[in-house]
Amino acid sequence: EPYQVWLKLEDGASSFGLYESLAERGIPVTELRDGRQELIQSKNDPFRLAINGVMTLGFVISMLISFFGFLIFWILSLSGRTLQFGVLRAMGIPFGQIIGMLISEQLLTSGAAVLIGVSTGNLVSRLFVPLFELSFNPAEQVPPFDIIFRLGDYLQLYGMVAVMLTIGLFVLGYRLSRVKISQALKLGEE
Known part of the structure; x- marks a missing residue:
């Protein structure tokens, strides 16, 4: 036997x-x-590679859309308030203080959006990612299907979000530094 x-x-x-x-x-x-x-x-396994590829591609695309959305919002917000920043500069407020005010304002508004997105993403991943187990036969799974949340993955994700926000703030600061006081005040007269 x-x-x-x-x-x-x-x-x-x-x-x-x-x-x-x-x-x-x-x-x-x-x-x-x-x-x-x-x-x-x-x-x-092609199926597993496809799942990972689709999830990675979806993540990259959503990060790019979010980045460009934030950037467009910030630039349009800055362009609409050019007169206000010109008046503040003409009153003698230092450029660093205006940048600090702008950064804190954007971090409060965008920070709320990021926190809501992070909490929604965590909730959805905990609810729906375990359903991937249904695509495999549980009787043949040795070791069984297990979902692992690694700290390194979270650090990479939040690091990318931080880099995205930092680049956006640098672009915003550069655009603000290019605003000339006289042009902003002339714009206000018209």
Whole structure:
């Protein structure tokens, strides 16, 4: 009667060495399942690659749309308030203080949007990502389907959001530095 034997290889041992050792000793093997090879096949599975690709592409596209949306909003907001910034500069308020006021204003308005987006994204991912398990046969899943939330992934995500906001604020500061007091006051007269 054939037996089922589960083996765990030592670190650094190769599967090929095990196969050769079994063949040298004349041990007949009717079926062989190698966990390492199955893991490699699972990582290269087209369905899994497609899911990861679609999710990554969706993330990149949503980040670009958000970035350009924020940038357009900020630039239009700045253009509409050119007279106000010109008057503030003419009154003698230092440029650094105006930039600080603008940064705090944008961080409060955009910060609320980012916090709502982050909390909504976390809630939706906790609710709907586990449904991906339904696309695989749970009886054949060894180890079982498991969702892992890594701190590094969150840091990368929030780092990208911070970079996006920082670039937007630099563009806004550059545009504000290009505003000339006399042009802004002339614009107000017309």
